[in-house]
Amino acid sequence: MPTLSLAVLLAESALRTPTATAVVEGDRRTSYVDxxxxxxxxxxxxxxxxxxxxxxxALLAPNVTDFVTSYYGILAVGGVVVPVPTLLGASEIAYLVSHSGAELLLHHDALAALAAPAAADVGVPAVSLTGLGDGADPLPTYVSRDPADTAVIFYTSGTTGLPKGALLTHLNLVMNATVNAFDGNEVRRDDVIMGSLPLFHTFGQTVAMNTTFRVGATLVLQPRFDAAQAIELMVRERATIFMGVPTMYVQLVEAAGGAAELPRLRDCISGGASLPVVVLERFEQAFGAPIYEGYGLSETSPTATSNQRRFGVRPGTIGHPMWGVDVEVADDAVEERIDLVPNGERGEIVIRGHNVFAGYLDDPDASAAVLVDGWFRTGDIGIKDDEGFIRVVDRKKDLIIRGGFNVYPRDVEEVLSRHEGVGQVAVVGLPDAMQGEEVCAVVVPSGGAPVEPDELIAWARERLGKHKYPRRVEVVDALPLGPSHKVLKRELRARFAAPADDPTPTATHQED
Known part of the structure; x- marks a missing residue:
């Protein structure tokens, strides 16, 4: 029987490029062999x-070298990694440890105050990463596994209830790192990749860390993202690739004006959420480097598609499927089977291939709901054109139905992002007694300058269909972000949802 281990990514680069720098953390530089x-x-x-x-x-640590050594240490001994987001509270950590069946909680010293009570709550040891392995004779090699064995359990964000544990196999993750490195937009051995994405998240872990190690390149760690510091770090380390989520690109554009020098990046990768085209344009103008937007989910290891040089690049799309992966659009009204729709029609994005997970831990009903006819149902609405480019319209659950008409938040966000006074925007649907749902835009002003809600409503009304433009605008200092820097729209809905008898706080426009 064939065997495989995700640990092979680090083991092989240690063999092939032993003295090359694998990880940079501040002044600490660690070679592959070390x-x-x-x-x-x-x-x-x-x-x-x-x-x-x-x-x-379970592994609870920020972006530090000890995260990397303990992650691959767990894999080398044949264990299963359960990454724990560092922004969770003790009770949330306890839930992940308990639900996953983790027998140990490894933690960074800075997170001991959270780890200790969480571990005690579920009756497992909490072990500090400091000194882990000191004095031990290293294993001669890694323990290999069946390719279908679970390597990592990623927990979903829990937007619709408690988080679910997505089971990712050794085959899933080795293949995803490989196609990211060689079949998307090539990563080279002499590349320096900026590691601002949290390593506990699938994007940072697979696309940044594992892909870097697959080719023997260098990963520069930033424990916590700060745009100005990231620019300085990229300049100092001569970074060639930046990977981030849209909110990071927004902040980098804002920080670029105050930077003494900008990095000379070759490629940038965006994922995790839809990237507004205007943000892409502003970033490329400021930094002179292209952004290749991709798409994926925890359940798809994560990368499923990307804009790729071989197919051409089209801003506003997620490009084409990765090698060995099929991505299509299916009738989202049919739940029990997969009925693909013709190009140009909207439907649910579905995926099949080596990247699709093995199911949710101890949740056969949830697994059966998304794994249908050999495809994974993403819950995202999209369109595929005749040239094979795919565009994500929105999350199925984020669809706003206003007066019987469908409104996709991303369509509204793309337009509002082009207003000079808008730095960031998130559009949500709020309960409305007359329309069922009303369109609400939550805006962070550009550069701290004030923006008038009524002015923005009038501006949007000129550029959007009658059913689409927001009748309500809320101005905030910052959008709520999750551990992976995604905007938490559920928090915005909860914050601004008004009682049924008082539906119109702040600036609104009630004309139909």
């Missing part, structure tokens, strides 16, 4: 604590 030895020492320590093939180990 990183792999530290990972094998961590593995030996974990084995002494009872961790073996199939044992689940």
């Amino acid at each position: 990183l792999w030895e530290a990972a094998r020492r961590s593995a030996a320590d974990l084995r002494a604590r009872g961790v073996g093939p199939g044992t689940r180990v």
Whole structure:
């Protein structure tokens, strides 16, 4: 029987490019051979604590070198990694540890105050990463696994209830790192990748960290994203690739004006949420580097599509499927089977291929609902054109139905983003006694300058259909972001939803 381990990504680069720099963390620079030895020492320590093939180990740490060595240490001993977002509270951490069946909680010292009560609550040991593996004889090599065995359990954001554990296999993650490195927009051995994305998240973990190690390139870690500091760090380390979510690109554009020098980037990758075209344009003008927007979910390892040089680039789209992956559009009204729709028609984006997860942990009903006829139902609405470019219209659950008409928030956000007074915008539907739902735009002003809600409503009314333009605008200092820097629209809906008998706070426009 064939065997495989995600640990092979680090092991092979340690063999092929042993003295090359693998990770940069502040003034600390770690070569591939030293990183792999530290990972094998961590593995030996974990084995002494009872961790073996199939044992689940929770990992709570920011973007530091110790995250990398413990992550690959867990894999090297044959265990399963359960990444824990660093912004969670103790009770939320306890839920992930308990639900995943993790037998150990590894944590960074800075997070000990959260880790200790969470671990105690569920009766598992909390072990500091400081000193893990010190004095241990490193394992001679990694424990290999069946390709279908679970390597990592990623927990979803829990927008519709408690988070679900997505089971990602060794095959899923090795293949995704490989196609990201060689079949999307090529990553080279001499590249320096800026690691601002949180490593506990699938984007940062697979697309940044694992892809970097797949080719033997260098990963520069930033423990917490700050745009001005990221620019300075990229200049200092001569970064060639930046990977981020749209909110990061917005902040980098704003910080560029005050920077003494900008990095000479070759490529940038955007994912995690839809990137407004105007943000792409402003970034490329400021930094002189192209952004390739891609698409994926935790359940797809994550990368499913990307704008790629070989197919050409089309702003506002997510490009074409990755090698070995099929991405199509299906009738979103048919739940029990997959009925593909013709090009040009809207429907639910569905995916099949080596990147699709094995299901949700201990949740066969949820797994059966999304794994249908060999396809994964994403819950995203999209369109595929005759040239194969795919455009994400919006999340199925974010669709606003105003007076019987469908309004897709992204359509509204794209228009509002072009107003000179708008820095960031998120559009949500709020309950409305007359229309069922009303369109509400939540805006962060550009550069801190004031923006008048009535003015923005009038501006949008000239550029959007009668059913689309927002009748309500809320101005805020910042949008709520999740651990992966995604805008939390559920929080906006909860914050601005008015009682049924008082539907119109702040600036509104009631004309139909």
